[in-house]
Amino acid sequence: MFKKFRILLLLLVLATVGLGAWRANARLTAWEHTVHVAIYPVAADDSPTTARFVSELNAEQFAEIAQWLQSESDRYGRSVLQPVGLNLAPAIAAKPPLPPSHGSTLDIMLWSLKLRWWAAQNDKISGPKPQVRLYVLFHDPERGNVLPHSTGLSKGQVGIIHAFAHRLQRRQNNVVIAHELLHTFGATDKYDLATQQPIYPQGYAEPERQPRLPQQLTEIMGGRRPIDENHAEIPAGLAATLIGPETAQEIGLQRSTR
Known part of the structure; x- marks a missing residue:
């Protein structure tokens, strides 16, 4: 009791x-x-x-x-x-x-x-x-x-x-x-906890980029800049990062389109 x-x-x-x-x-x-x-x-x-x-x-x-x-x-x-x-x-x-x-x-x-x-x-x-x-x-x-x-x-x-x-x-x-x-x-994490690789597309700063890899910028909640399918690197500073659309929706910077 x-x-x-x-x-x-x-x-x-x-x-x-x-x-x-x-x-x-x-x-x-x-x-x-x-x-x-x-x-x-x-x-x-x-x-x-x-x-x-x-x-x-x-x-x-x-x-x-x-x-x-x-x-x-x-x-x-x-x-x-x-x-x-x-x-x-x-x-x-x-x-x-x-x-x-x-x-x-x-x-x-x-x-x-x-x-x-x-x-x-x-x-x-x-x-x-x-x-x-x-x-x-x-x-x-x-x-x-x-x-x-x-x-x-x-x-x-x-x-x-x-x-x-x-x-x-x-x-x-x-x-x-x-x-x-x-x-x-x-905001939520947008990378795979096991591999530390950013999740596509929400963890990519430029998901529409062609070719997709390597990315030039880092989505801040993706944590790292994807180089290829198996490697990503920590950005040198905030100048190399941005807030992606899904993160922006989570924190109220952008209205949800759903």
């Missing part, structure tokens, strides 16, 4: 949180007012290189994300004076709860609630109250060249992003941040 009551209570909490998330997402995807986004740097390891890199970060290093989103919203005719206002918060020492590697649906829902609770406790920033909070965990590339999977949640408008603590990776880091930011707006 107690177990059933606990499950019912959890479902009520999830329903309340879900309604709030739906309302928040509707405001984000209306493209009528500036969406305030905060980036919280976190040193993911104890490397002096990472600590130094995080301490030297400034807002200008992330400005191209807002500029890119401005140009993409303009391209879809949904111009807002400033679609996204990016603000860099002071670095925080606390590390967010990471998603379960092989958890059940219930485990993932519980983790999502824990993450949103954690984010609410680590939200110290001056300026406008953020509608989207992105926690960027920086890793020393000398300690490994493979990063954990990043996550962006549209329910709660929070992202956990893994990036390299190296100035030469700044532009690619911004691609990852922009990708996860759009997840918080409701």
Whole structure:
């Protein structure tokens, strides 16, 4: 009996949180007012290189994300004076709860609630109250060249992003941040999780291109630029990416034609 009551209570909490998330997402995807986004740097390891890199970060290093989103919203005719206002918060020492590697649906829902609770406790920033909070965990590339999977949640408008603590990776880091930011707006991945290959046609920046391969640009939610049927490469920066029509529909930039 107690177990059933606990499950019912959890479902009520999830329903309340879900309604709030739906309302928040509707405001984000209306493209009528500036969406305030905060980036919280976190040193993911104890490397002096990472600590130094995080301490030297400034807002200008992330400005191209807002500029890119401005140009993409303009391209879809949904111009807002400033679609996204990016603000860099002071670095925080606390590390967010990471998603379960092989958890059940219930485990993932519980983790999502824990993450949103954690984010609410680590939200110290001056300026406008953020509608989207992105926690960027920086890793020393000398300690490994493979990063954990990043996550962006549209329910709660929070992202956990893994990036390299190296100035030469700044532009690619911004691609990852922009990708996860759009997840918080409701965009879905458009690549095969097993192969990392973009899915045709929605994961292609230029699906009508002839010949189709290689593509010249990257669809931001496709993640990589298709070279051939079995290979794709990470874009060098946001200038080599765009928001495709299906992603634009998901985040409200373009009305559905269905």
